[in-house]
Amino acid sequence: MLGLYDQDGVLRCSGLDQAECLAYAELFALAEGAFSIEPLFAGADPGSTPRPQAGCSN
Secondary structure, three states, X not given: OEEEEEOOOOEEEEEOOHHHHXXXXXXXXXXXXXXXXXXXXXXXXXXXXXXXXXXXOO
């Protein structure tokens, strides 16, 4: 999972991959350099999907 953050550090979008985040940026006409795309989970690979932890419900 990846997150698209604006210049103020606010999470604007989360997506499974970079393409989803870039589609959001295009939809809302966010200028290149006005946002960053970062992994939502520390230590996770950007293309990986984290497993739910035991005892957690969705």
